[in-house]
């Protein structure tokens with residue numbers, strides 16, 4: 001039985017929470033690069049992609065970092081020092097960042113499932129925090145046995161709203177190769193994911209405001225689908241009617257958010273959303289209402305036929 005997505009039972013015990021979206025997959029599949037695409041700029045200090053990090057839970061709020069121990073204790077740390085946490089003593093790192101995307105979901109950037117330098121216990125122990133998964137599989141060696149085995153182990157602990165993302169498709173030699181990979185994956189993962197999308201994350205980031213490049217990278221179809229899934233969950237308890245909230249959203253932060261531990265209300269008020277970095281990712285998942293009014297019209301819905309023809 002899969003668990004239901006819940007917007008209650010906050011990790012900190014007192015706030016309603018958003019869908020927790022975990023970015024999972026093999027070592028170097030592109031999980032951290034995907035979080036960078038989502039967040040518009042990088043709340044992770046540079047070079048952490050080369051470091052052994054525990055799972056990183058990223059939520060909306062004024063920039064702050066905490067190391068969460070196995071006993072639940074939270075220790076404030078400097079953001080630029082998160083790569084210095086002691087892996088064995090740290091269940092997860094908790095980051096707060098004022099990014100539009102984080103107004104509709106929390107992200108968990110997971111370590112690679114078969115990272116030779118890290119036990120699977122490190123990410124397994126936070127699976128109970130996860131609602132949905134974006135499983136990143138590298139196009140050139142997609143859906144290895146280790147991935148299938150891990151997915152079998154964890155899929156049931158999610159709410160079932162999971163996406164398979166075929167990453168680094170720019171490394172394939174031709175459209176024909178991509179088509180073959182996609183066909184194989186559809187067969188091998190039949191019924192395991194809600195949807196499957198090919199993407200070049202690096203090309204999506206480089207696309208900036210160029211719509212044609214954005215679509216060509218595969219990001220448009222994927223992001224559109226993801227937003228709809230997140231909105232379907234988030235809008236039930238939190239969202240005002242679309243028509244009523246369009247004007248409000250222009251200058252107001254309407255989304256509920258998780259807050260860093262220990263912040264006073266005054267501090268929280270100051271932590272109003274900031275402008276995010278000015279590249280393509282800024283417009284990936286804008287404020288919730290803008291999502292509904294603008295993003296839906298921005299990209300065509302993917303069809304099974306269009307995916308099959310890729």
Ligand SMILES: Nc1nc2c(ncn2[C@@H]2O[C@H](COP(=O)(O)OP(=O)(O)OP(=O)(O)O)[C@@H](O)[C@H]2O)c(=O)[nH]1
Pocket residue numbers: 025026027028029030031032033034049110111112113115167168169170171199200201202203
């Ligand atoms: N060509 C290409 N390279 C990519 C793409 N996405 C990520 N990369 C590169 O792949 C490498 C690994 O990316 P990461 O985002 O660190 O991968 P990860 O899954 O977070 O890796 P671990 O956390 O170590 O398991 C980096 O050098 C990225 O720049 C892509 O779509 N195309």
Ligand SMILES: [Mg+2]
Pocket residue numbers: 031032033049109110111112
């Ligand atoms: Mg990573």
